[in-house]
Amino acid sequence: MTHIIYTHTDEAPMLATASLLPIVNAFASNADIEVDVRDISLAGRIIAAMSDYLPEEQRAVDALAELGELTHHPEANIIKLPNISASLPQLLAAIKELQDQGYKLPNYPSSPQNTQEENIRARYDAVKGSAVNPVLREGNSDRRAPQAVKNYAKSHPHSMGEWDPTSKTSVATMRYGDFKSNEQSVVIKANDSISFIHVDDSGKESVLRADVPVLAGEVVDSTKMEARALDAFLAEQLRFAKKQGVLFSAHLKATMMKVSDPVIFGHVVRAFFPETFARYGEDLEAAGLLPSNGLGSIFAGLEDVPNGSKIKDSFETELKAGPALAMVNSNRGITNLHVPSDVIIDASMPAMIRNSGKMWGSDGEPADTLAVIPDSTYAGVYDVVVEDCKKNGAFDPATMGTVPNVGLMAQKAEEYGSHDKTFIIESDGVVEVRLSDGSVLMTQNVKVGDIFRGCQAKDAPIHDWVQLAVRRARISGMPAVFWLDPERAHDRVLRDKVETYLAEEDTNGLDIRIMSPIEATQFSVDRIRKGEDTISVTGNVLRDYLTDLFPIMELGTSAKMLSVVPLMAGGGLFETGAGGSAPKHVQQLVEQNYLRWDSLGEFLALAESLRQLARCNSNPRAQILADALDKATERILNENKSPSRKIGGLDNRGSHAWIAIWWADEISKQNEDAELAAIFAPFAGRFASAADDIERELIEAQGKAVDIGGYYHPDPEKLSEVMRPSTTLNAIIADLQQG
Structure with a gap:
């Protein structure tokens, strides 16, 4: 049996x-x-x-x-x-x-x-x-649209909203102070363990995480999201959305990034209601009504707060005074900021793009939208697609090509394995990543409220990822593009490994390239508009994002993808x-x-x-x-x-x-x-x-x-x-x- x-x-x-x-x-x-x-x-x-x-x-x-x-x-x-x-x-x-x-x-x-x-x-x-x-x-990920599904989508194309070239929809992301701009990356030389130590300005040390095993050849990153830079960015985008007369929407991954993104979501909520939190923030915190849990949780708990009605009125006043807020459910009054798990970037951004670049307003009508994606690591991917649709119109499911994905995800690779190494900083100082002998691999200067994050990607999964990409390129006959950003520290290290392992493979007759995510997005989009197919070979988060983005354009849903993990x-x-x-x-x-x-x-x-x-x-x-x-x-x-x-x-x-x-x-x-x-x-x-x-x-x-x-x-x-x-x-x- x-x-x-x-x-x-x-x-x-x-x-x-x-x-x-x-x-x-x-x-x-x-x-x-x-x-x-x-x-x-x-x-x-x-x-x-x-x-x-x-x-x-x-x-x-x-x-x-x-x-x-x-x-x-x-x-x-x-x-x-x-x-x-x-x-x-x-x-x-x-x-x-x-x-x-x-x-x-x-x-x-x-x-x-x-x-x-x-x-x-x-x-x-x-x-x-x-x-x-x-x-x-x-194991690493092999996601693709089965031929029968792709053929059906071409002969029975789903509806796509028409794009207006004068659309005001745009993507906003941080220019400094985010995870991408602060990233550091190293390769571990020998089997060891690392610890994450916070040293405050007085010299006091606190162990954030100790004795994390690492293997020879493993890639280890450290980075931070600066709270002050994040708040300044959000305030700027709220002003911009108001001025442009577009919906304000935030797009995060508060489910998978369960430590960092709920905190970032809380910053967005605070930024939208600055006067309310300045006046009543202590009352809300004392009642356990935290912005990181969303407006829905706060509103539900205000009945038990002595001045709850005044706080609710303050929220309502600022809601009317601010930019129009994108809605999850207009009929029920559920906004983009009600529940952190309601607006998940890999689903919400493709849905917006498919819907002519519009989200829903409180009046139940679609409207142009400012899509706010704080961290710039992958925001450019969505920006390229939005701008391409403004220029060239909606994609045509009846003729467009396909973009399967080979994704690095084995053994908790990269950001999705970072939860036990993500910390909200409680005092100014530095966070050091140290080997077991006390030597310092990386140092991040941090301020109160900053979000520090450490990531790992082991060598064996990276090697397997490269082999899987070559295998899929050979079987499919499609070009395979590694999406690696030369402006990102982790990707520069990864590129060296990719080039080393590609040299060990038989790639004769194969079209295998390395491009930045922005270049790779445009390359793939140009090809799918001509009905041509391209394998995306990406890290863990982009794997997640792209296997929603392109299938939703191609098939109307990502649920029809074949997803195999060898x-x-x-x-x-x-x-x-x-x-x-x-x-x-x-x-x-x-x-x-x-x-x-x-x-x-x-x-x-x-x-x-x-x-x-x-x-x-x-x-x-x-x-x-x-x-x-x-x-x-x-x-x-x-x-x-x-x-x-x-x-x-x-x-x-x-x-x-x-x-x-x-x-x-x-x-x-x-x-x-x-x-x-x-x-x-x-x-x-x-x-x-x-x-x-x-x-x-x-x-x-x-x-x-x-x-x-x-x-x-x-x-x-x-x-x-x-x-x-x-x-x-x-x-x-x-x-x-x-x-």
């Missing part, structure tokens, strides 16, 4: 799993494949982290740690669905829901008063942000697209019993997972299932059986029914394994005969509110009942499961 690990995650992907996984189990069981499930949802990780506070029947093993260990073994075969990278408000909401369900979890200590509370907070904080991906991604130990991690976890979809399901989440990414990942089993476990039936699933997926696209956006059509559950119908049909028609074909033939017949009844039952279930027993931690029985409403489909799947 061979094994696939299927992850139970959050929000829309978790809902979809309740419908799809029984189908997958039934098909896989007939090919001697067992599908195991591991709970790495936000709620599951909270329970695992705090199990010693719970009775035995409520405890859970640390499934994420188990999977992290498995990635170091060649038999690893993991299908990883999108999960919540929790901001603090999301973490608090999940804890509250679990407590209401009877889990006696301790409260999150916002201001720990003793060692026990410090321990509780540290354990909860370990669940925040990008806690999952760095553990599982023990693990360095030989196994495989198969991610189901880059589309996030779609919280709005959950709201629609609960209100209307309609889930518009598209599981195409799950279909694509499962097929690749099955191929891995066939290759590595000598299971020819896994290959048959994979090939048949690909054919069924093409039929889903060509026959328009993907979820529609409006109630009354097929939703996510309907697409699952059709994938089962056509998957069985394709298996029954294959010639490689007569016995397997004979097993599936009667089921293919039953599916075909019952297709109309199944579709009718699924559509009739729509249109009424449903109860799934929780948002972060639904009741399994209630969830199954909602997500599997077709008794006809369920009966066939149950019989198939029995063989």
